[in-house]
Amino acid sequence: MKKIVALILALALCLTCMSVFAEKAPIAQENIKVGFIFLHDEQSTYDLNFMKAIDEVAAEKGIALVKKVGVPEGQECYEAAMDLVDEGCNVIFADSFGHEPYMIQAAKEVPEVEFCHATGTRAHTEGLSNYHNAFAAIYEGRYLAGVAAGMKIKEMIDSGKITVDQAKMGYVGAFTYAEVISGYTSFYLGAKSVVPEVTMEVTFTGSWYDLSAEAEGAQKLIDNGCVLISQHADSLGAPSTCEAAGVPNVSYNGTTIEAGPNTFIVSSRINWAPYYRYVIDCLVNGTAIDADYTGTIATGSVELSDINTAVAAEGTAEAIEAAKAAFEAGTLKVFATDTYTVQGAAQDSYMADVDTDEAYTADTEVVADGYFHESEYRSAPYFDVQIDGITLLDTAF
Amino acid sequence: MSEKKREPLLHVSKRASLPWYAVWGIRLAAVALALVLCAIVSILVTGENPLQIFSTIISGAFGTSRKVWMTLQNTAILLCISLAVTPAFRMRFWNVGGEGQALMGCLASAACMILLRGTMPNWLLIACMLLASLLAGGIWGAIPAFFKAKWNTNETLFTLMMNYIATQLVAYFVILWEVPKGAGKIGIINQQTEIGWLPVVGGQKYMLNVIIVSVLVLLMFFYLNYSKHGFEISVVGESERTAHYVGIKVDRVIIRTMILSGAVCGLAGFLLVGGTEHTMTTTIVAGRGFTAVMVSWLAKFNPIWMIVTSMLLVVLERGAGQIATNFGLSSSFADILTGIILFFIIGSEFFIFYKISFHHSDAKEAIARG
Numbered sequence: 001m002k003k004i005v006a007l008i009l010a011l012a013l014c015l016t017c018m019s020v021f022a023e024k025a026p027i028a029q030e031n032i033k034v035g036f037i038f039l040h041d042e043q044s045t046y047d048l049n050f051m052k053a054i055d056e057v058a059a060e061k062g063i064a065l066v067k068k069v070g071v072p073e074g075q076e077c078y079e080a081a082m083d084l085v086d087e088g089c090n091v092i093f094a095d096s097f098g099h100e101p102y103m104i105q106a107a108k109e110v111p112e113v114e115f116c117h118a119t120g121t122r123a124h125t126e127g128l129s130n131y132h133n134a135f136a137a138i139y140e141g142r143y144l145a146g147v148a149a150g151m152k153i154k155e156m157i158d159s160g161k162i163t164v165d166q167a168k169m170g171y172v173g174a175f176t177y178a179e180v181i182s183g184y185t186s187f188y189l190g191a192k193s194v195v196p197e198v199t200m201e202v203t204f205t206g207s208w209y210d211l212s213a214e215a216e217g218a219q220k221l222i223d224n225g226c227v228l229i230s231q232h233a234d235s236l237g238a239p240s241t242c243e244a245a246g247v248p249n250v251s252y253n254g255t256t257i258e259a260g261p262n263t264f265i266v267s268s269r270i271n272w273a274p275y276y277r278y279v280i281d282c283l284v285n286g287t288a289i290d291a292d293y294t295g296t297i298a299t300g301s302v303e304l305s306d307i308n309t310a311v312a313a314e315g316t317a318e319a320i321e322a323a324k325a326a327f328e329a330g331t332l333k334v335f336a337t338d339t340y341t342v343q344g345a346a347q348d349s350y351m352a353d354v355d356t357d358e359a360y361t362a363d364t365e366v367v368a369d370g371y372f373h374e375s376e377y378r379s380a381p382y383f384d385v386q387i388d389g390i391t392l393l394d395t396a397f
Numbered sequence: 398m399s400e401k402k403r404e405p406l407l408h409v410s411k412r413a414s415l416p417w418y419a420v421w422g423i424r425l426a427a428v429a430l431a432l433v434l435c436a437i438v439s440i441l442v443t444g445e446n447p448l449q450i451f452s453t454i455i456s457g458a459f460g461t462s463r464k465v466w467m468t469l470q471n472t473a474i475l476l477c478i479s480l481a482v483t484p485a486f487r488m489r490f491w492n493v494g495g496e497g498q499a500l501m502g503c504l505a506s507a508a509c510m511i512l513l514r515g516t517m518p519n520w521l522l523i524a525c526m527l528l529a530s531l532l533a534g535g536i537w538g539a540i541p542a543f544f545k546a547k548w549n550t551n552e553t554l555f556t557l558m559m560n561y562i563a564t565q566l567v568a569y570f571v572i573l574w575e576v577p578k579g580a581g582k583i584g585i586i587n588q589q590t591e592i593g594w595l596p597v598v599g600g601q602k603y604m605l606n607v608i609i610v611s612v613l614v615l616l617m618f619f620y621l622n623y624s625k626h627g628f629e630i631s632v633v634g635e636s637e638r639t640a641h642y643v644g645i646k647v648d649r650v651i652i653r654t655m656i657l658s659g660a661v662c663g664l665a666g667f668l669l670v671g672g673t674e675h676t677m678t679t680t681i682v683a684g685r686g687f688t689a690v691m692v693s694w695l696a697k698f699n700p701i702w703m704i705v706t707s708m709l710l711v712v713l714e715r716g717a718g719q720i721a722t723n724f725g726l727s728s729s730f731a732d733i734l735t736g737i738i739l740f741f742i743i744g745s746e747f748f749i750f751y752k753i754s755f756h757h758s759d760a761k762e763a764i765a766r767g
């Protein structure tokens with residue numbers, strides 16, 4: 001009985017919240033001031049990717065922009081957010097996962113300002129009308145980049161440079177976090193769609209930006225016999241190491257061709273500009289911003305850089321285009337359960353931790369209709385399954 | 398022949414102690430010079446009017462009531478750690494382990510918030526956090542003191558190394574308690590329930606920390622200047638032999654003082670985690686354990702003066718951060734400005750203890766004086 005009453009009360013609360021906040025007062029475009037909190041500065045490929053997008057949209061819409069760079073994932077983020085509130089920002093963005101709790105704290109205290117946090121997981125459960133998460137179906141972009149990697153490995157096998165047994169890729173990840181796992185698995189599945197025998201080794205650095213750790217990780221993988229490297233960490237450590245060793249590299253966050261003119265193949269990235277346009281339009285029109293926004297290939301949020309034809313295998317562009325068309329037609333799913341196995345068995349059910357909690361409770365069934373429904377129940381990835389063919393060298397982080 | 402020998406142009410000599418106004422005059426001149434250099438650097442980089450840069454420093458620290466409170470909060474924590482290291486310094490025990498001792502306090506508080514939540518009333522949990530933090534900090538201070546007292550190990554190196562151990566311990570527990578899995582971050586602890594959060598006093602969430610540290614300033618002032626312990630610390634600092642001679646148990650004073658030093662650092666950790674940040678990261682103390690050395694030293698180990706020196710450093714740091722934001726510079730620029738300022742402040746100490754004279758006239762004077 002108590003539970004039912006509590007449930008009804010909670011529902012009533014949600015409904016009143018929604019009715020109160022569904023419509024917000026429109027803000028004239030020239031009065032909009034955007035605050036942006038960056039984890040690092042433009043030295044980080046990850047932050048640079050956000051910076052370019054917000055600069056582009058701010059210039060295009062003629063709105064004021066205040067940037068705070070080098071804001072750690074701690075109380076400093078809350079302080080930076082409140083500083084931006086004091087400076088009169090109507091909407092505040094933050095770009096790093098660890099900023100989330102501090103953005104929520106600020107959002108609770110300042111209900112009249114919108115807080116939009118990229119890569120976070122809690123907007124859909126927090127029940128705040130002014131706090132929002134955004135991400136993109138980057139696993140599809142990673143898959144396409146993986147196709148390019150597969151094409152390159154196929155070329156190496158066909159030319160006799162390596163045998164099929166030696167078709168091993170390496171991947172430098174930051175943390176053993178779902179976003180990274182989803183990323184490397186989709187990359188692997190993309191390559192596997194071209195070379196079914198391919199395997200992959202993954203190492204973790206324990207930091208989103210650590211030049212020397214990423215370089216060491218890449219070197220370790222190369223020494224282990226990996227013939228192609230990709231990464232999900234934000235410095236130029238891995239691309240530079242690949243260039244020095246002459247090992248092909250598939251990048252992330254945008255082209256790294258300057259660091260690796262002879263080894264860079266292609267890079268996937270999230271283009272955040274469509275999201276920023278969407279948020280600004282919501283403010284101008286006085287409409288509510290979605291709690292979760294997942295950009296797609298169709299919205300222009302998932303992009304590949306130009307292919308470095310000097311390194312990429314012949315036919316790479318065509319193979320990518322074919323896969324991209326299949327995604328848009330809905331005939332291709334990255335995590336189709338007939339393309340991978342977990343401990344030798346097909347995956348026909350998986351409970352994922354979609355609603356973030358301290359106990360990591362697996363709360364939502366995400367496998368249905370023959371594929372793992374990534375980024376559908378919230379924008380941030382929750383694919384955290386260890387599939388066969390991928391070996392984790394260390395899981396300390 | 399001796400006349401042809403080239404003598405150095407400058408002559409450095411130790412000077413007799415200066416009156417307090419001259420000492421502070423030199424320090425203020427150093428700050429002024431530092432600000433001038435900062436202005437020059439900023440103008441070269443930004444092309445802005447220097448007055449605007451100085452007003453940005455002030456507005457960065459005091460521009461809004463929220464900024465004033467943040468400045469006060471940052472000052473309170475820095476001051477707390479500075480007060481903590483001071484008794485050890487007075488006894489010439491160079492405790493550069495404030496960072497690690499405070500970090501252990503943070504770890505203890507966070508552990509209580511995570512492991513004991515839901516098992517006891519909030520006031521009891523907060524009491525546990527406080528006790529655990531004092532204990533953790535105290536132990537972290539006692540270990541190097543014990544080795545110093547027993548085997549005369551080098552306390553500077555020992556306390557420094559203890560910082561790294563504390564950082565790695567915290568790193569380990571961050572991974573253990575991370576949310577969500579794999580993220581490598583704890584996030585805000587008990588954000589929904591606010592279990593283990595210190596109560597908000599007077600509607601201002603930074604108020605409690607400021608009050609506690611203000612009381613601590615007075616307590617430390619009286620402890621150091623008017624208590625038997627304080628006297629013993631001073632005697633040991635002056636000369637261990639004298640202390641032995643007058644019957645002070647030096648070993649005991651060293652260990653007791655370092656437990657106190659560490660425990661007050663632990664208190665700072667408790668105030669950080671329970672009072673304002675409600676999280677734990679390896680960088681939560683943010684180098685204050687080292688800045689505290691400077692705060693304490695500049696104030697000549699006087700708790701009352703430390704209010705001034707700690708606030709000075711915090712204001713400069715927050716102001717430099719505001720310059721970087723307002724003029725669209727990277728965060729490294731703020732570090733450059735803070736670096737220049739600290740360089741001048743530390744450098745000014747040299748001119749307080751030594752005087753520089755051009756040898757020629759000086760030598761003549763010396764001869765004249767006979």
